[in-house]
Amino acid sequence: MKIKLALLDSDQNYLNRIVTAFNIKYADKLEIYSFTKLESAMAALEPSRIDVLVASDTFVVESSALPKRCQLAYFVESADVDSVNDQRAICKFQKADLIYRQILSIYSEYAGSASGLKLGDDSCKVIAFTSPCGGVGSSTMAAACALHYAARGKRTLYLNFERFGSSDAFFAAEGQFDMSGIIFALKSKKTNLSMKMESCVKQDPRGVYFYSQSKVALDMLELGADEIGRLISEARLSGNYEYVIADLEFGMDRASLQILRQAGAIVWTGDGSEISNRKLARAYQALAILEQNAEVPLTARIALIYNKFSNKSGTAVTGTELRSIGGAPRYEHASTAQVLEQLAPKELFDKIQ
Structure with a gap:
């Protein structure tokens, strides 16, 4: 099971870099969709069954318009910002694994008993x-x-x-x-x-x-x-x-x-x-x-x-x-x-x- 992640940012170069980094390290855990326009992102949320939408803080996303399953967070440029419009903030300029862990944390808070992790063979x-x-x-x-x-x-x-x-x-x-x-x-x-x-x-x-x-x-x-x-x-x-x-x-x-x-x-x-x-x-x-x-x-x-x-x-x-x-x-x-x-x-x- 993969987390379906949508990324919304007007900076196409940044999207290309972060998507590449995620695909290299987390191809087995993330299914990624990227957008530069708010309308395109919002239109894809329901049919693509997006789990988490992370949007640049230059966009205003109405949380009430999101599908029930979809969680929202904002990309910000400063690590000192904790939230935007009462939603979790994620600094976009940090290591990919730190961004991934924050996305995973957001998803885990509503995932209930669902699991994106495979049980090991008990060899630990x-x-x-x-x-x-x-x-x-x-x-x-x-x-x-x-x-x-x-x-x-x-x-x-x-x-x-x-x-x-x-x-x-x-x-x-x-x-x-x-x-x-x-x-x-x-x-x-x-x-x-x-x-x-x-x-x-x-x-x-x-x-x-x-x-x-x-x-x-x-x-x-x-x-x-x-x-x-x-x-x-x-x-x-x-x-x-x-x-x-x-x-x-x-x-x-x-x-x-x-x-x-x-x-x-x-x-x-x-x-x-x-x-x-x-x-x-x-x-x-x-x-x-x-x-x-x-x-x-x-x-x-x-x-x-x-x-x-x-x-x-x-x-x-x-x-x-x-x-x-x-x-x-x-x-x-x-x-x-x-x-x-x-x-x-x-x-x-x-x-x-």
């Missing part, structure tokens, strides 16, 4: 990072793992579900959308979630796909376990990614364990300190009790990574079957970017099964 692997220990750098390890796979040419999505966490601490990219749009799509149940996720995702120059933090941290508190599970499932089945790295709050309640069951591998992080080791051991023992009747217990999927490990005072966890796959020292006086640069190439991530 979900790796969940979490830890019963605080302050050991579980999120940093998750981000480094995402960079590790992306550097090997794998399409990798990093999802940060910590209440006060932020993907923007590790990754950066252009784009105006963030997790707030995803959360709204989940809550409203009127927006096509798969399309909304595709329209909001960003790609760091190093290759990792991610969602920027929500505008207000309280938005993340609105996400329930079922909704987190649905987001992971949508990403896994979209066919867009080979790896989904889920950075999760630690929990052993039924809802938290249900989220973990979507993961092919679970990574806990510790720092080798006495307190950290004690927490890891107790958490593992508790989980083993909870999972003793499970056909494939979660304990079998857990791998342990040591982070900020001290060769002088650090020790390994004992008394459990917790599998260690390696670790990393503390990088003194290093920035987050510098730490990630050191961690991402490590082969320990290849040992995650």
